Amino acid sequence: MGGPPARNARRRRVVLPWTLLGLWIAVLALAGPFAGKLGDVQHDRAVDYLPASADSTQVAKIQDRLPGGETTELVLVYHRDGGLTAGDRETAGEQVAAIGRELKLTGTPEGVPSKSGDTLMYPVASNAPGQDEKLRDAFVNDVRDIAHDTGAGMSVEVGGPGALATDAAEVYQSLDGPLLYTTVAVVAILLILIYRSPFLWLVPLVVAGVADFLSMGVAYGLHETFGTTISGQSSGVMTILVFGAGTDYALLIVARYREELRRVERPYDAMRVALRGCGPAVLASSGTVAAGLLCLLAADLNSSRGMGPLGAVGVLCALVAMLTLLPAVLVLLGRRVFWPLVPALGSQPKPRRSLFSAMGSSAERRPLTVLGVGAVLLGALALGALxxxxxxxxxxxxxxxxxSVAAMKTLAAAYPETGTQPLTVIAPTRGADRAVRTARATEGVADVQRGRSGGGWTEITVVARAAPQSAAETATIEALRDGLDAQGAYVGGPSAEQLDLKDTNARDRLVVVPIVLAAVLLVLVALLRSLVAPLMLLVAVVAVWGAALGIGGLVFGPVFGFEGTDPGLELLSFVFLVALGVDYGIFLMHRMREEVLGGADTRAAALTALRTTGGVIASAGLVLAATFAVLTNMPMVQLVELGFVIAVGVLLDTFLVRTYLVTSASLALGRKVWWPGALSRPAGEPVPPPAEEAVLTRTS
Incomplete structure (x- = not known):
């Protein structure tokens, strides 16, 4: 029958899983109303992405406070191959007049014909939408409804900053559904292939979905409490991280749980032992990712700084769900959830020569050769970044x-030497006349018009002679800023925003990258009680980042046909690859440390760790790479580039660096890999493990 301790143990086995399940139901009920509001606070205006301290950000903020709020600027582009006819010009004039009658415009639009005579553009602006994105989109769509093709051979396109913003917002708003469904489908397919079970794959997938729902509620709370920026890019990446990282943790936990079910009779007890064995690695892994992402708070770019907390929220919500809800559900379902490959008590997995055993053997024979070849390969790939x-x-x-893009391309071809995208200068009203004179005297400026005034500020519109975002226009922007800086004026507008994005990303790389490396190193040192092993892992992930970026350089232009690179790609891909890549190093090195504490020498421990964790790491890497690869199917170049580099980097890390190179380095270094910790002592010296590690070793 057993005494009170036995009865208490039985009670815990029954009560605790059901209690955890009940708590999660309560948590979801509380988070539900907030999760549903996340889309309402998601914004994709330029000011939500701009650097916090840049001129262009100040311009956007001051414009919001001017009478009428932010100006929505459009360009109507009328074009006919071979030249516009008199009837075409009359039709264009009628459409623009109708826009003026039906919509509230700022000023009267005037047509500007191209020298070739085949294009006519009308700049159109309105303050009516203000800073409300829905009103802006409605205004743009109303203009497009009125300015439509007549079917007589003349094309009509609506471009300009307002139209570009509306089209970008439409793309980001359309991401939520397809991104989520595609991610779920990809993860489901991979889990079915990995587990070869008709039921087991559903458990981690559903738990990841619960974690994603919770993360949406927490993200909304962050926005309301701290004003955290929520953009389409950051919320999409948060979903990717929840499913990718969460599934990784599930794979590790389930693999260890299956292993313990062969040794321990009751599922509850087997899960306890499994969590004791792999829990520290999962905690350290998620902590490393979260710490790395939170380093983005040091960035000056709004979009990067907002992505840090949201990414960390996604990872931590996935961690909590996988350490509590997943074990509870698995214990309640019992061994039958693994059907048809049920791990029976006392059974042994079929002995077979695994790929990772073969890789370990080859690394063992020539570790230095493997290291050298791998380093040369990664270095060669990194050259592609040039x-x-x-x-x-x-x-x-x-x-x-x-x-909007078609309109801008038409304008670029028809007006090659003329600015078609005005700059905006915001100057103190008391010095506005002086600012106008300074702007007109600036080299490269074609026209200057004084605009609205309010709150002590005046808006001035400046048209550059050069094409938008050309080297000549950039020189004009810099000359304007040099001349107006002493007057307390700011220079903004779409081209200035892009220049600020580029400059701020360069600044953020210099600030954030060292912080990320330091934060990750500290976590690794605390976990592995070593300095050499953490440095080895950091060098490995940095090499992976360089190689992945190099592969991107080889395919973005020649294969994908992209005309440029997202200025934030280097920083964001570095943060994600370093933080996520160290994950697998933690899984491998933590198991190696367990084996050494159990009495094995470092060489045997390295091979055992690779053999036992290689399959899990490979599965986790495939899932994580596949989830980020979902971004390559999105209609924005920035998302495609980010998803591609991270997916390729994760695959390199999983199948080359983590398995071959880290194992080879461990074999070559021997006990020195644990220096200066106690495990680095010569084999003859006793190395008593700390009490908590001794318990883990005995129970694993």
Whole structure:
């Protein structure tokens, strides 16, 4: 029958899983109303992505406070191959007049014909939408409804900053559904292939879905409490991280649980032992990723700084769900959830020569040779980064060609020596006249018009002679800023925003990268009680990042046809690959440390760790790479480039660096890999493990 301790143990086995399940139901009920509001606070205006301290950000903020709020600027482009007819010009004038009658415009639009006579553009602006994105989109769509093709051979396109913003917002708003469904489908297929069970794959997938729902509620809370920026890019990446990282943790836990079910009779007890064995690695892994992502708070770029907390929220929600809800559900379902490959008590897995055993054997024979070849290969791939082109222009940031992009391309061809995208100068009203004179005297400026005033500020519109985002226009922007800086004026507008994005990303790389490396190193040192092993892992992930970026440089232009590179690609891919890549190193090195504490020498421990964790790491890497690869199917160049580099980097890390190179380095270094910790002592010296590690070793 057993005494009170036995009865208490039986009670815990029954009560605890059901209690955890009940708590999760309560948590979801509380998070539900907030999760549903996340889309309402998601914004994709330029000011939500701009650097916090840049001129262009100040311009956007002051414009919001001017009478009428932010100005929505459009350009109507009328074009006919071979030249516009008198009837075409009359039709264009009638459509523009109708826009003026039906919509509230700022000023009276005037047509500007091209020298070739085949294009006529009308700049159109309105303050009516203000800073409300829905009103802006409605205004743009109303203009498009009125300015439509007549079917007589003349094309009509609506471009300009407002139209580009509307098309970009439409793309980001359309991501949520397809991104989630595609991610779920990809993860489901991979889990079915990995587990070869008709039921087991559903458990981690459903738990990941629960974690994603919770993360949406927490993200909304962050926005309301701290004003965290929520953009389409950051919320999409958060979903990717929840499913990718969460599934990785599930794979590790389930693999260890299956292993313990062969040794332990009751599922509850087997899960306890499994969590004791792999829990520290999962905690350290998620902690490393979260710490790395939170380093983005040091970035000056709004979009990067907002992505840090959201990414960390996604990872931590996945961690909590996988350490509590997943074990509870698995214990309640019992061994039958593994059907048809049920791990019976006392059984042994079929002995077979695994790929990772073979890789370990080859690394064992010539560790230095493997290291040398791997280093040369990664170095050669990294050289491809030299082929990365300059910053992608706004009109080239879509993988398709929306109306706004078509309009900008038509303008670029028809007005090659004329600015078609005005700059905005915000000057103190008391010095506005002086600012106008300074702007007119600036080299490269074609026209200057004084605009609205309010709150002590005046808006001035400046048209450059050079084409948008060209080297000549950039020189004009810099000259304007040099001349107006002493007057307390700011220079903004779409081209200035892109210049600020590029410059701020360069600044953020110098600040954030060292912080990320330091944070990750500290976590690894605390976990592995060593300095050499953490440094080895960091060097490995940095090498992976360089190689993945190099592969991107070889395919983005020649294969994908992209006209530029997202300025934030290097920083974001570095943060994600370093933080996520160290995950697998933690899984491998933590198991190796367990084996050494159990009495094995470092050489045997390295091979055992590779053999026992190689399959799990490979499965986890495939899932994580596949989830980020989902981004390559999205219609924005920035998302495609980010998803591609991270997916390729994860695959390199999983199948080359983590398995071959880290194992080879461990074999070559021997006990030195644990220096200066106690495990680095010569084999003859006793190495008593700390009490908690001794318990883990005995129970594993």
């Amino acid at each position: 082929n990365l082109s300059g910053a992608v222009k706004q009109e080239d940031s879509f993988t398709s060609t929306p109306d």
